[in-house]
Amino acid sequence: MEDTEHQGSQFKQAYALVRRRQLMIWLGFGAIILAFILGTDRETGAAFGLPDSVAAFILLGFLVLASVLSYRNWRCPACDKPLGKGFNPTKCRYCQVELHD
């Protein structure tokens, strides 16, 4: 039993890292959105002096990047299956491993 307990705490540690990275990815994306909002000229409505289509394209690029990073990161440390939409699931819905207390 000792072995599985040790493994369980390893999965919890690994999940804590996955969750921290996930937070960083979306906080980073949020910061970029905020920068675009703050960088928007009130009179012209242009972000950083860019044409709307260029600004939209850049934001879309960051959204795709954040989604890809998030998709690759947000996985169960035990079975590597996606963790789903919940922000902080207690258990993996595939292998039932406990992710945190």
Ligand SMILES: [Zn+2]
């Ligand atoms: Zn799993």
